[in-house]
Amino acid sequence: MGEITLVEAITQALAFELQADQRVVVFGEDVGVNGGVFRATEGLQDRFGSARVLDTPLAETMIAGIAIGMAAQGLRPVAEFQFMGFIYPALDHILSHAGRYRNRTRGRLSCPIVYRAPYGGGIHAPEHHSESTEALFAHIPGLRLVVPSSPARAYGLLLAAIRNPDPVVFLEPKRIYRAARQEVPDSGDALPLDRAFVLREGTDVTLISWGASLKETLQAAEQLAEEGIEAEVIDPATLKPLDIHTVIDSLEKTHRCVVIHEAARFCGLGAEVVAQINEYAFDLLHAPVQRVTGYDTVMPYFQLEDEYLPGAPRILAAVRKALDYANGGAV
Amino acid sequence: MGEITLVEAITQALAFELQADQRVVVFGEDVGVNGGVFRATEGLQDRFGSARVLDTPLAETMIAGIAIGMAAQGLRPVAEFQFMGFIYPALDHILSHAGRYRNRTRGRLSCPIVYRAPYGGGIHAPEHHSESTEALFAHIPGLRLVVPSSPARAYGLLLAAIRNPDPVVFLEPKRIYRAARQEVPDSGDALPLDRAFVLREGTDVTLISWGASLKETLQAAEQLAEEGIEAEVIDPATLKPLDIHTVIDSLEKTHRCVVIHEAARFCGLGAEVVAQINEYAFDLLHAPVQRVTGYDTVMPYFQLEDEYLPGAPRILAAVRKALDYANGGAV
Amino acid sequence: MHKPRMQLLASFDIASLEYLDERGHTTQALPDFATPDTLVAFYRQMALARLVDDRAVKMQRTGQLGTYPSSLGQEAIGVGVGAAMAKEDVYCPNYRETGALLERGVTIQEIYAIWGGDERGQNFRHAREDLPLSVPIATQMLHGAGVAFALKYKHEQLGEPMRVAVTTGGDGSTSRGDFYEAINLAGDWQLPLVVVINNNQWAISLPRSEQTACKTLAQKAIAAGIPSLQVDGNDVIAVREAVGDAVERARRGAGPSMVEAVSYRLCDHTTADDASRYQPEQALKEAWSREPLRRLRSYMQAHGFWGDSQEEEMQRELNQALEKAVQEYRDTPRDAATAIFDHLYETLPEAFLEQYQQLRGEN
């Protein structure tokens, strides 16, 4: 088989489920002949036909909306938005309908939909091609929000998302689409949703991140290890619902925490992580949880995007702030 | 003059600014002849003509989008969305353009727009008519987010919003549109944006809320006062940017805090408030900040909406939890 | 200035269909389906819709129901649409189609539950596959296109018989991008979708003439490359014929089409509205002279298969059915508070259990 990249793992999962389940259809802009602008659907139309892998006209509201009708009829639509920057016209249908259909009909109809989109910055793309607005989806009731951070997790979580009986927004960190290769057997085995993954064990500080930022987070952890500081690194993977238990377990050991994300800080997902830690682990904290995030400004055009993205130095600075925090926390 | 309601204060502010500034135009669905479904624009078309107070076709993306072109040409558009539940198709333009135009053009063009919408539950309206999704807008860079909670603040803050050189999402708590009357002189005096209002002083606990929930929050404060517990009640009013200083000042006295909002909890604005308190006032806290919020489910049809909305009993329970918290907090 | 020479690329016609004029006189031979039995059945359903709406408005006034959108004056559209569909077709409604809902087997109690603030009303006992009532204007049209895709897919890929999706929306809905994106996709993918525009001349306070510069709403289908026509929406025979034709076209794989049915909203937008603020009295008076029930009754009476005794008998029966439904609605106990979580996800994620318990008063 050989090792595959994250984006290849996406393709592999789509192919597996298209093969296994006749109800699965894949559609979006340029996903057919062209195989998607990132090649995430490469070869799928050839293999499964243009009745199951479809190029849509250019209309995101439509892509979101038809998925709901398809799902209500028992299909398993997997809809691609070409970039997260073009998902906003779809928000109405995701929020007003996909996340509500089961509840609205008291279980009569449901929306087992996967809305996929590449997301995040760092690839020197034009404006609107580098968005990280996962928090918008995290606030919407009735959804799941999933972000993979490795080929194996991309494969296993996407399978889980497609099989999940409720709608999932599945954001793919495009900066690491091809950053690493991994052996990912095409076993059809899903990974659990709603469960965090501990990527690195440690006792001194808990680092929480997801998607592409885990790259810098793990780098920072390595660097800390050289100084004898052992960071525990947690990838929630499912951002909503959030597996806070894994975080609390970690805080029992470390008592210090840093949350890292690319998105703007204000009302970002980091805030929810901090709030839940405040609620469930207040007494465990020896220092305020630090947030290392994108700034509260627009994702800049690419000449300045590295200034915007939280890199290892900013993560390290935050860790040191947490570690150096005057012994003891509140009062 | 007599006392006026919150919705009348909105009308009064719109009329003042239409009179004072030829660049102001007001538009939306049914805002003209009908005066708006809540009568917020009552009489304005009669007074200022149908060239300045306009009924649009039924299209929210359009309403958001044309405001941007108008503003780029130097007008001061005030756009109404009939209910917050119908604002989502507008999100793309607000996020991708209104919040970015000044930055994108490095100051050449800007978007001094006010996007108004009635919001919140509690009036026994049909589905989609009771939304509180302010957090979605709070996450968007380049915007201001303002929620008034009294006739006087509605008047002064709406004037400030219209005069503000950048886009403002102005959410009007419809449950209290007519809940109270107040003398509001038509002086044309704006209130400051980006500043919190202390509605009640107290020393024992800080209650933070906005919009309609302040009604129950203040009720709870009164009830606490009867027991000798003095709550300080803060209305941020401008939810983004958030005036955290006023909150910290309060925490210097109270050391305990409860945040109350109608919106769903997960990634709600309460999370940001908690996160900033964690960052700036960690040592001040004697108890974890409590969040009293809507549940993480869809706003129910009205038979169950009172189960959903955070009422005074839930606020009181949270205050007691904060007050009873085992002396001392962390460690 | 010299006018340049141009080459003609394409031409389009929009036509309209009517069988019964305002007085109930036929303007052309009726279609085969228009037997006395069928027409009586249509009339009965229209009368029922009117009763259901009327009672709903009264219940709202006495606090027994929330805001309610009556379909007074538009009964022919609802009933014509409902009658044109096969049971196994899928209806994707907006919120103002009492007649169509009743035809589809949605019960009166369910309709009242929905507007009485109870999601259980959307859990249709009979029309299991029909979509729930949709409040956000025109969104249901995209869902309808998705349903139509699924029906075509199941026919072509899984060998099921071809079924058709029918979606309705108002004149106002034709201004929304959703409407347009739906018909464009339907044309592009040749989906078995029928779009019915219920042009009742008003979108709350905005008259049809200010909604768009178009002469007809039917012509908007030209932008999607799909066929369309206008029908007299007060003529249930014309509605049934036009929609039936569209449904059959879709069923035989000949693709989508659109029907603009022109009627008039003879009531306030909803019980929360006061149409006298914006609606010319004269227009309303004139519209009453074109309303759908009377003209059909005139025709039935003129042709000798309807009279006062049948009318009385029918009204009695319908009222009985209505009373029974109202009683059942009133007797339905409020849903449990925990219902707000019970159907949010198939299985409530652990992360929300604490909130669930809080709601149950357990912590």
Added chain:
Amino acid sequence: MHKPRMQLLASFDIASLEYLDERGHTTQALPDFATPDTLVAFYRQMALARLVDDRAVKMQRTGQLGTYPSSLGQEAIGVGVGAAMAKEDVYCPNYRETGALLERGVTIQEIYAIWGGDERGQNFRHAREDLPLSVPIATQMLHGAGVAFALKYKHEQLGEPMRVAVTTGGDGSTSRGDFYEAINLAGDWQLPLVVVINNNQWAISLPRSEQTACKTLAQKAIAAGIPSLQVDGNDVIAVREAVGDAVERARRGAGPSMVEAVSYRLCDHTTADDASRYQPEQALKEAWSREPLRRLRSYMQAHGFWGDSQEEEMQRELNQALEKAVQEYRDTPRDAATAIFDHLYETLPEAFLEQYQQLRGEN
């Protein structure tokens, strides 16, 4: 089955306009503006656009520019549109209109800055009121409608001279609700808006034929009740004539209209694309035979006002200008990091000062 009798309500024709055929032969008398001087100026601008695009692609390949969308093959549309506008009109562009941008006075350096990842490029030195390049497809059309409203408002309310908004979008843009909502409003409010659809036959990999079932894109204007026509988008004279006519109509208060200009994308969608994956080689070859520069040059040569020496002289001049611009682009120092906050709000709110300082390395 008996076919029902229908009444005709409305008819619509879509026509197309051309002056110069593929070989540069006139198919009808040219409009008055088409003097040798003007045509040379058009040709020159088209040639410049092609050079600017060509160099951009090369710079991208060598890492000096980010992703770039060339307008190769569509120069006649850009130049025709730009030439049809008065300086004081307002252009609301999409992202692929090099010719129009240059006509509007946007500098080559600015175009390169934008695609080189620098917002300063959007701060047009000359076209101060034109909207920035818009990446989210069709959104600019709504902004254009808003601009048109403002121009009409300033004319009617504030006594300013009437100006016109012109917006462009691709064939793909006509599938988005934004497009439709914009033209519907423009028709409804009779805005001074001209919508130009640059139909280059592709939306990335989706061919025009799969974007919509419509025979023409021009017919989509029927859904908004506004006039439209198709022009040969490889014929700069036809584009200039049709858009000029539309602009003048809007200027005299006669409302909006739409022009579909048919050309062909002779390049990859952007430098990030590989069109050979989806584009039939033959189609590309054929399209080259219709490209806009050669046919105009043939005409100019045949009519004796252009020859090899003029061509060489022009190419030399254009290349000089280009080199100068490239040099200026390369010499522009990167913007300060704090720029990401400097223009977010007119005045940075206190709440974000801490982040600003962090960015400056101050804490």
